[in-house]
Amino acid sequence: MKTVRLFDMLSYDGQTWQVVAQDGPELALKELISGRIHKIGVAELLGDESFLPDVPDRLPQLDSAAVLETLGPAGRERVLFLRRHVVEVLTGRPPADIDGLDEDSPTPIRREYDSRLPLKDRIAAKVAELAAAKTPVGQRSLERYIKAYREDGVAGLVDGRAQRQSSPTGRIDPALASLIEDAVRAQTNISTGTRSRVIKQVSLEASQLGLPLPSRSTLYRAVQNLEKSRHPFGNATTRRTQANRPDRTWGRQAPSRPGELTEVDSTPMDLMVIYPDGLTGRVDLTLMLDVATRTLCSAILRPIATKSVDAAVLLARALTPLPMQPGWNRSVSFSRSILPAGMIDGDDEIRTSVAAKPVIVPESITVDRGKVYVGSTFLNACERLQISVTKAAPRTPTDKPHVERVFAAINSGFTQYLAGYVGPNVVNRGKAPDSEAMWTLAELQNLLDLWIVAVWQNKPHPGLRHPAMPKRDLTPNEAYAALASVAPTVNVALDRDDYIGLLPVTYRSIQGYGINFESLHYDHPSLHPYRGVKSGLPLPANGKWEVRYDPYRLQSIYIRDHFRGEWIEAEWSLAKQSLAPFSLDVLRAARTAVQKRGESPSGVDVLAEISRIQTGGARTVKEHRAAKRDSVNKPVVPPFSPTVEQAAADATEESLATVAAISTAHISPRLRAARRIDDEDEE
CATH class of the missing domain: 3.30.420.10 (Ribonuclease H-like superfamily/Ribonuclease H)
Incomplete structure (x- = not known):
């Protein structure tokens, strides 16, 4: 608590001042070195971080003002009992807020507690009074209570044993507590065990260090108190998740416009x-x-x-x-x-x-x-x-x-x-x-x-x-x-060239048949002037042409014509016979399957294998027959793409499950799953 009074000495703005006058909420400060006068408001001075009084605060601390609220009924009654008699010894009258006393008609001062008498005489009278009332308090104890009350108020009358803070590890040796803490922390990344394993490990380490060991029950209590929220003896997944929690106050990000985060x-x-x-x-x-x-x-x-x-x-x-x-x-x-x-x-x-x-x-x-x-x-x-x-x-x-x-x-x-x-x-x-x-x-x-x-x-x-x-x-x-x-944002959508510019890059030469990419031939009439011509690009191109490709849709690739500043879309020579766009993983799997059959991976064979993979066909006759027999029992999954109006009405997870049930209700039990285009009778 900061205070300022007339004629106080204080430090402000790096200088030493004295309060020489006060006019309402305004103070007049005199600098001791130069003698100049500076006027400042009381609130402004007290709120300034550079203000420091040259003498300790005269007002007591108020952090223990609510100490009675922290006590139980017995402790509270004891403190009020001591307060009544201590105040009477010091002032001659008991506190007016207890025993139904009225502040307008104060209790008369008893002769033995007159403030004009020496304090030791008043203490002796109070000791005799309490002994006669069969609530004895020793003279030395009463002197300590009076001193504590003068220093800390009501908080000084509280039994210190009731306010004593306990340690999580009790009275065990701090070195032993450190061993327990390390052992509990080490459970994060190992398989889940029991507390007895930790206690045996700690006991072994303590014996090697010559540390005294308390009883087994005391060790168990210390381990439980040091577990905190780590879950060292619970599920390993929970334990690792708890270990990933940041050791700081959790915050919440609240961006105010789309795309901000x-x-x-x-x-x-x-x-x-x-x-x-x-x-x-x-x-x-x-x-x-x-x-x-x-x-x-x-x-x-x-x-x-x-x-x-x-x-x-x-x-x-x-x-x-x-x-x-x-x-x-x-x-x-x-x-x-x-x-x-x-x-x-x-x-x-x-x-x-x-x-x-x-x-x-x-x-x-x-x-x-x-x-x-x-x-x-x-x-x-x-x-x-x-x-x-x-x-x-x-x-x-x-x-x-x-x-x-x-x-x-x-x-x-x-x-x-x-x-x-x-x-x-x-x-x-x-x-x-x-x-x-x-x-x-x-x-x-x-x-x-x-x-x-x-x-x-x-x-x-x-x-x-x-x-x-x-x-x-x-x-x-x-x-x-x-x-x-x-907060309007910039409405941007990538066009064709921008989209191509973010695709992976490689370099290929342009031959008479077009471009060989992953053993497939891609061509376009716009490539005719560049067949057999080097691009002139330096390393890493080394004379080859820049090629971009979408690893998820390989029906076309894109060649950069840096002379005209445009992208040439070259299509696979068999793209029109393919069922749908295919990915790089599908292409490589198809080429591998053809090679395993001992065939050369020609374009037609690769196309057939890609079509088989895309339609989910089996690889062998035996697998094909098994897949055909099981096709009737394949589960039919309900639609996942309702209209906007339906989605808004069926937003919750429960309603989504209801949509799934309703969607399958109208399907005939004899309805077969969708037939693959290569489902043919082998017999």
Whole structure:
């Protein structure tokens, strides 16, 4: 507490002053060295950080004013009893706020407690009075109470034993407590054990150091008190999660405009899919989330660990509407032709959902420190688009909590309804989810894209509220409309050339037949003037031509004509015979399958193998017959792309489950799953 009075000496603004006059709320200060006068308000002086009195504060501290509220009934009664008699010894009268005494008619001063008598005589009289009342208090004790009351007020009369603070480890040796703390902390990354294991380890270390050991029950109590919230003897997953919590106050990011803060992360999806080589396994899901609106800007699935090129393609897809992405319309049309009827909506419904999803240009992206995001491809793309990249702390998922939560929401709202769902952990896993896998990677990618634009973007989110409607949860589309009207953003969408510029790069020569890329021939009439001609580009091109390719849609590649400043789209020579756009993984799996049969990987054979992989055909006659027998029993999954109106009405997880039940109710039990185009009788 700071105070200032007339004629006080004080330090202010680095100088020594004396208060020489006061006029209402204004003080006159005189500098002792120069003698100049400075006028300042009392409130301004007391609030200035440079103000320091030259003498200690005359007013007592008030932090113990509520000490009576911290005591139990017995302790409170004892303190009030002592206060009555101590005050009477000091002032001659008991306190007016107890025993029903009236301040307007004070109790007369008794002769033995007259303040004109020596204090020792008054103390002796009080000791005799208390002894006669059979509530004895010793003279030395009463003297201590009087001294404590003068220094600390009522708090000085409290029994110190009632205020004594206990240690988490009791009275054991501090060195032994340090051993216990280290042993409990070491449980984070090892398999779960019991407290007895820790106690035996600590006992062994203490005996080697010559430290005294308390009883076993005391050690158990010390271990329990030092566990805190680490869960050292619970589930290992919970223990590691608790260890990742930051050792600071938790904050909450609240961006006020779309694109101000986005988060990117990858995680294995809880679903078994059919790989291009026919095997089954899980896929990696990479997401970009806008925090302000909870919009899922883009999502990419990969059958193996995500590579650095995927992060750049993720950024390109976030800035390009789905219909403008090369090959997307054709891929969706193919998926609609082979999936159960009604699972993918018509073009008009899809167009409506896609048009409602905003294209958000990120200003800042928070990523982890994986090789995916610290590679030159992704960082150079962000630098080119003037996007700042923030790297999260190592092993700290709480630095990007929003996108981590979205993974769980995708599991509950999308993944769990698909055949091959494995659950979040082995405890919740089915008997054989790998045998239930029926989705190819391309089918799953299309389903996820359509689910995002039709369901997620129209699902009310509890974290999205508008000040004008604080009780209503907004959808991501509604949140974008509300924020964009207050803080308009730059509406940007990548055109064809910009999208190509973010694709992976390689270098190839232009031959008479065109360009050989991954053993496929690509050609275009615009390449005719450059056949057999070197590009003139330095290393690493070394005279070859710059080629860009989309690793997920390889029906075309793009050659940069640096003389004319344009991109030439060269199409695969057999692209018109292909069923749908195919990925680089599908191409390599098809070429490997042809080579295993002892055949040369010609274009026609590779095309046939790509078509077989895309339609989910079996690799052998035996597998083909088994797949045909099981096709009747394949589960039919309900649609995941309702219209915008349906999605807004059926936003919650419970209603999504109801939609699934209603969607399957009208399907005849005898209806077979969609027939693959290569399902032919082998007999």
